Amino acid sequence: MNNRFKVVITDLITEPLDAERGVLDEVADVVALDAKCEADLIGQIEDADAVMVYHYLTFSKSSVDRLKQCRAIVRPGVGYDAIDLAAARQRGIPVCNVPDYGTEEVADSAVAMAVSLARGTHLLNSRLRRGVGQWNVDQATPIARLRGRRFGIIGCGRIGTAAALRAKAFGLEVAFYDPYRPDGLDKALGIRRIERLDELLATSHIVSVHCPLTEETRGMIAGPQIARMPRGSFLVNTARGGIVDTVAVVEALASGRLAGAGIDVLEHEPPPHDSPVLAAWRDPNHAAHDRLLLNPHTAYYCDEGCEEFRTKGAKEVLRALLGEPLRNVVN
Ligand SMILES: NC(=O)C1=CN([C@@H]2O[C@H](COP(=O)(O)OP(=O)(O)OC[C@H]3O[C@@H](n4cnc5c(N)ncnc54)[C@H](O)[C@@H]3O)[C@@H](O)[C@H]2O)C=CC1
Numbered sequence: 001m002n003n004r005f006k007v008v009i010t011d012l013i014t015e016p017l018d019a020e021r022g023v024l025d026e027v028a029d030v031v032a033l034d035a036k037c038e039a040d041l042i043g044q045i046e047d048a049d050a051v052m053v054y055h056y057l058t059f060s061k062s063s064v065d066r067l068k069q070c071r072a073i074v075r076p077g078v079g080y081d082a083i084d085l086a087a088a089r090q091r092g093i094p095v096c097n098v099p100d101y102g103t104e105e106v107a108d109s110a111v112a113m114a115v116s117l118a119r120g121t122h123l124l125n126s127r128l129r130r131g132v133g134q135w136n137v138d139q140a141t142p143i144a145r146l147r148g149r150r151f152g153i154i155g156c157g158r159i160g161t162a163a164a165l166r167a168k169a170f171g172l173e174v175a176f177y178d179p180y181r182p183d184g185l186d187k188a189l190g191i192r193r194i195e196r197l198d199e200l201l202a203t204s205h206i207v208s209v210h211c212p213l214t215e216e217t218r219g220m221i222a223g224p225q226i227a228r229m230p231r232g233s234f235l236v237n238t239a240r241g242g243i244v245d246t247v248a249v250v251e252a253l254a255s256g257r258l259a260g261a262g263i264d265v266l267e268h269e270p271p272p273h274d275s276p277v278l279a280a281w282r283d284p285n286h287a288a289h290d291r292l293l294l295n296p297h298t299a300y301y302c303d304e305g306c307e308e309f310r311t312k313g314a315k316e317v318l319r320a321l322l323g324e325p326l327r328n329v330v331n
């Protein structure tokens with residue numbers, strides 16, 4: 001009889017599983033499914049003692065209900081919006097995340113996008129490659145001075161705070177909207193708290209989104225909110241696609257309301273081939289084409305960070321298997 005536990009990694013991570021096996025090898029067999037959708041999990045997770053779910057997969061009630069003996073669903077990452085927390089709670093299965101990895105990298109990526117867009121780096125490179133415009137100053141390209149302009153943060157938690165510190169180093173005036181942060185954060189960081197989202201949007205030259213995807217934040221930045229932003233401003237989203245309506249972003253880029261947008265996350269990942277966002281981004285004749293900086297959900301990515309979330313995720317799994325107290329239960 002096999003007394004070893006079975007741990008299933010549902011998506012994203014594939015062989016070799018050195019980080020996970022390094023932690024779990026003594027007690028568990030680790031299997032990576034590389035699932036592309038929930039249907040790929042059928043017949044694979046029923047006997048799992050723990051599952052590790054990455055950000056490509058929705059883990060809905062139907063997957064939760066498939067688990068017959070699972071001690072924990074571990075999300076080796078920060079955002080756990082794709083997992084049905086209520087269904088897991090109902091089944092008595094704890095869901096845990098890894099909140100403390102990659103903070104600096106996501107902040108670096110967000111601010112890098114913002115700076116590249118505002119300084120025209122991305123746009124000039126693209127135009128130069130296509131032979132559009134002239135060598136040296138291109139009047140058609142908006143190139144903004146950063147110093148003194150407002151960098152508005154939506155959600156000033158770990159990543160938002162790290163982005164604030166970086167933006168300050170560029171001489172930007174930093175403000176944030178986050179109704180859940182206690183008083184005093186503004187003074188501690190030397191940044192401005194703004195009580196209303198509308199006001200943050202209307203007064204920021206660059207807006208960077210860093211809140212989680214929740215019932216409250218889904219669709220939070222759509223056409224009407226973008227219309228509040230000053231003409232020629234910039235929007236960066238490295239949080240979750242569902243927070244920002246990217247079709248509205250493309251329209252605002254085309255109309256000139258937004259001068260640029262940096263998008264690391266989309267509502268559906270990978271995006272379908274007929275996605276209007278991809279179409280605009282690919283088409284050199286589309287007005288939004290080179291004002292849209294698109295990354296494939298890689299704001300967190302670096303070798304060291306990957307090692308960190310994989311090892312920390314595996315350690316949480318180990319605690320669940322051994323019946324030890326868990327570090328980060330979110331349901
Ligand atoms: N693109 C990527 O590679 C990555 C994206 N993320 C995303 O970044 C998000 C933020 O991560 P952290 O800063 O580490 O989380 P955090 O939990 O430290 O901070 C989130 C902040 O958002 C605030 N918030 C919640 N609801 C809000 C609302 N309605 N309006 C304004 N603020 C609100 C919270 O009060 C909190 O201060 C994650 O939830 C995840 O979705 C995280 C890691 C990697």
Ligand SMILES: O=C(O)C(=O)CO
Pocket residue numbers: 054055076077078079080300
């Ligand atoms: O950690 C996260 O939330 C990410 O988006 C990367 O998986």
